[in-house]
Amino acid sequence: MMLEAIGVSHNFDYDLFSDINLQLNKKESIAILGVSGSGKSTLMHILSSFMKPNSGKININGESIYDLPSKKLEDLRRYNLGMIFQQHYLFRGFTGMENILSASLMAEQSIDNQLLEKLGIDQVINQSAADLSGGQQQRVSVARVLVKKPQIIFADEPTGNLDKDTAKSVMDVLYSYVKEEDRGMFLVTHDEKIASSCDKIYLLENKILKEL
Ligand SMILES: Nc1ncnc2c1ncn2[C@@H]1O[C@H](COP(=O)(O)OP(=O)(O)OP(=O)(O)O)[C@@H](O)[C@H]1O
């Protein structure tokens, strides 16, 4: 098992969700559905080491991540975890390629040029990130995460800005990475068709995460 959430609850001014339990295994993709505001992004931040929940535990490779010393947690983020945020953060003054290069250097990995072709961004990669279309920026964000070759990918609506065909090709790249390289993925999406390609589908509703 790669990741396990045990009894995870979180509240801001009010209870967001409680007693979430789930497990992610190798080669597995898990989709998380739920209406806007139900807490999907918050759950992704908790699972991916960016936010400690009010109670409960996240174990990755058998270790409770929020109990790790900060250097070990940093290394886990740097080498093992890949987060595709809902609001993609690119360095706007840099080109697409420079953005991707910085991610690969940080994780000490090389860039596979075929990946850029598969994502359909090889022709635009030398433009400044600020000049790329929303969907191109989104695909650069996907590339930034994939070049790290992370063990677990957390993708928060990675195809939200994309047309149907481009979305499908980006998802195919993500799914085949997970299957062929023995990795795992959590995917937040509003698209039930995309979710149906995952191995498990969960719905976050009325503060509860339930498997569909
Ligand atoms: N840091 C925070 N402090 C206070 N409230 C927050 C914080 N982050 C999120 N929330 C609140 O928690 C709720 C869930 O937010 P979240 O972003 O997790 O929803 P979501 O399911 O991802 O929605 P969407 O589909 O619109 O992206 C919202 O009501 C939001 O205002």
Ligand SMILES: [Mg+2]
């Ligand atoms: Mg969200």
